[in-house]
Amino acid sequence: MAQNAKDGGNRRYILVQLPEPLDPEKKEQKTAAEYCDKLGKPRTIAELTKERLRRAAKKIKEEHPDWNGDTGFRVFKLDSSNIKAWNPRTNDLEADLVDHMDHILPDRTEADLLYELLLKLGLDLCVPIEEKTLVGKTVHAIGGGVLMACLAEKITTDEVEALGQGIVTWHKALAPAGDTTCVFRDSAFENDVAKTNLAAILEQAGIVNVRSI
Secondary structure, three states: OHHHHHHOOOOOOOOOOOOOEOOOOOHHHHHHHHHHHHHOOOOEHHHHHHHHHHHHHHHHHHHOOOOOOOOOOOOOOOOOOOEOOOOOOOOOHHHHHHHOOOOEOOOOOHHHHHHHHHHHOOOOOOOOEEEEEEOOEEEEEEHHHOEEEEOOOOEOHHHHHHHHHHHHHHHHHHOOOOOOEEEEOHHHEOOHHHHHHHHHHHHHOOOOEEEEO
């Protein structure tokens, strides 16, 4: 970040840090552990590292007030897929089928789904992401509209028209250079009619790559 500020470069970095616990009983870790307590964060080196990055960014901005470069960062944790693995039990297949009607793990957020989607589509995890609220649903526009996603848990038939037209209007304003893929949570739709109607609204506006997860 400091070198970018000096010469106007656009270098990026990947920093990997284990969440190693900080022990306040150890003299060399006591101050760091207490500082994490002050921040209200877990006592780990990873949390301390994030604070160091924030402070470094602030210092660099203060030293180079005319520089408008990026000093932000995103934090990711390695985890399992958000999608339930299909592992049927031969003695109770019916129960397994019912259980997989919603194949998203119950403790996962929209952000979890969004970033797994980026990984599976081969998109940069640092790609710009914009958000808008349409009909009470959060809609994401990734990469200037190359990917649009609404991963709300429920979309009713009555909401489809306004949601679809809202996405179309935003898509036109973004004017992405290439084809757009629009993704929804399959289990969110109230019924097949809601899903079909929303896809039709988007396709009529030129968004033909409509997918569900």
